[in-house]
Amino acid sequence: MNTPTFELQTESLIETIREFQVSNPGVQTSALVYGVAYPELYRELRQWLGQDVSSQRLSLIFDASSEDHCNQYGPYVVRISATTAQPSSLLTRLAQCCVDDYRAVSFLFSQLAFDDIVAGLRERLDVICDDRSEWQMKFFDTRSLSVLDRALSSEQHEQYFGLAKEWWHIDRYGALNKIRCTDTAVDQYRGPLQLNEAQTAAFVEACLPDSILHVLQLTDDDLVAAFDARTRYRICEESIANAPDDERNSAVLLADRVRSDLLNALDPEEKACR
Template sequence: MSNENEITAHGLALLSLINHADLNDRGAMLYSLIDGAKFPSLGRLTLPNDDSVTLHSLLGESAQVDAIYAGPVLLRHARGQHCPVLTKLLKQANSAHFLSLIVSDEPFPILFERLRWLTDVVHDDGTEWVMRYYDPLVLPHWLGVLDRAQRAAALGGSRAWVYIDMHGRPHSFGSEKIGDAVAIPSDPMLLSQQQCDELMSKTLPYMVMHQLESDDQHLLSTLSPRDRYAFFSQQLCKASAYGLSSPADLKCYCMLSLMIGAHFDASPVAAEALRQASPDDSFSERILSWTPEQWASLEESDSIL
């Protein structure tokens, strides 16, 4: 386990991928893309006076000052991997959850506008919202739902974009040809309903995990961090197969799978509640009426499955 004076193992893995991108070739620049909502100390980060590190909010000029540090922020590191601010970031124990690194050949104004274009998204029903692609956990799922043209525009000019995935493994992606920049479309980034639904499905496990940890920070401790995404994906698929769809029911189902066991649904008391669940009598409401005897029966049933 690293101390506060050491770069974390995840941080070293990211730097290793950056080194393969060859920052010294053709003036490529290193950037860190930060999810401010997951790094509360961002607003207290001290930058050098020589402009070797500059901070740029991707929310636009209309954003409130207090919102800037809770949104997507791009840091430009003129000293590359030798930047002390980058080193400080990579010493953070949870840096893999709030930071990804970009090596780009593009002039800064063009890269900035490209990332701004990715941030402000229009749904095909006309609504507008901020896309959280800058969250490293969301990043690969978001990229996976983009069509070929959107992906090319997103990665255009990026030599490498590196991050740590949900299993703790380092990954890198970039444009197919180094420096092969694709023009930023004049129209806003548009996502279809199908793309939104697919992205929601892939990121739902993170949302449920966050809700459960907010209720009890120790609730997920029985699972290895590397196994959590797969576990919740499987449990949410099972819950959906039972017809559960409300946030309360999905959260309740996953909570029981953690507390009782992954196969709790096979016990008679749980099977009955799942079979009778309806919009007027939801699964989460039904379990509130369980007696102590039913709870004991549930735990006993799972222990012998």
Template sequence: MTETASLFATAQSLNAQVYVLGDPAQVKDLPGALLFKSGRAICLLDGEAEVEAVAPHLIRIDAANYQRAGEWLNQHAARAPCATVLISPTSLEVLASHLRSFVDVMLPDRTIMALAFWDPNILAALNGARGDDTLHVRGPVFVPAQTHAFLAPILQWWYWDRNGRLQQLNGGQDSVPEPAPSIKTPLLLDQHQVDALVEASVPDNILHFIRLNMPGLLLRVPEPEQYPFVRSQIVRARLYNIEGTGDLVNYCCLALAYGESFDKQPDVAILLEQVKARVLTFENLMNEFPRDIPEVGNPLPIHPVTE
């Protein structure tokens, strides 16, 4: 029995329904790929057809389609952050309404922001997942009352991590609490929570800019290792007080070009210590970077990224 089939069997043992929260912005075949003949889906965002085409959908998976749905999920959701699996005894309409109420959150300055919990990595950071060592921010970002309210009608919530392994959110339960915890929505996030959510996306943002500006450098690292490589280099860059998207992108590009321990090269180490002491900007370091350090692999020109 596959892991997905085991999840579906668990739902049946709990007399619950299986749902998939699918993101067509990641895999455009959603939600249609999981609707089959008897399936139904509800979009979580309001808007015109062009918005709905890339908006998350809650999809009900009927027992008759468990095998087909499981095969699709095993093939796609384990490779791209496009879908998570929910087990709940509530109806499609009730669950979709509940999730919709958490789409918008309020920031400390009272502005409204969309909370992209359909992204497995944001979802896991919000609620915590004890077994997932691929998370940049382990969480939970939510305080207990927020977690209880968010997960109230959900018995189990599963997602695939960056290594394609199924992970369960903290807070799985065998029955829905009665009465369900009540909390005012939109949720009000404090600055610490906002900072944690921003941080959760930093490695992906850095990777995105490297792919846009210096895609050839990433060819030096196998794709499954690119995220952990960038994540580790962000940690090293911050030891030298290097912050800001542009500087972090450039630091990671140097690590890709000259090796992950390029900062230990004597001439580079001197410059980085000056950056750490804030007597030299990282932009100036890029201009003064020693030209006699051998690159890893075939040399490629580095075009510094500016914010």
């Protein structure tokens, strides 16, 4: 993403958040950050906000720090105070992270107290599938939010997203998605989240494009690098969607299919060099 586009998207996100804050004065703004995308950010925020966690502005969902404690790979929540003047430096920093890596940051707008938001998110980690296998729901990776939004039943959706009035994230194509939730002052959700076979399959299907692209980055890195992230994902997603059943059950066949479609999408001059 070039600098002017990045700056425009960041400014647009900040302005949209501030407009929502003004229109909803009783709602608290929090950012949910996935540490894997920005391992050094947690330490930066601790220094910025102060070491005293009693300030209730920064809290880990769970700890996944490096051995030297310099990097934090786990998810955490940051409370963002609404300001009446210019956007806060904290909001600006987190909005930049959100635009720069769509996986990394989502924004929750909730009536709940900060501690209740943190506790509610921890409650939503555990998942049990029909076959009794247990998962951890990585809702802090925004790629999971889109699947949750469309895969849950109406009742599950109301319960699972019930800790917020709205939950925002940027998708991999740069669009701001707003999940509208139940506007309640009490979070009544109790885990674990139970997924049926079809819902489990929806998450498995959603992982396929990223998994195949990872394989191709190991075997055909120059081909994958010929496309920007959004373009190569779109090609991969469409290729998998059009694959027959016998290919969909084989990672090798899917990788071959996507490789072929990527080659076909190259400019003629680049294609001639391969």
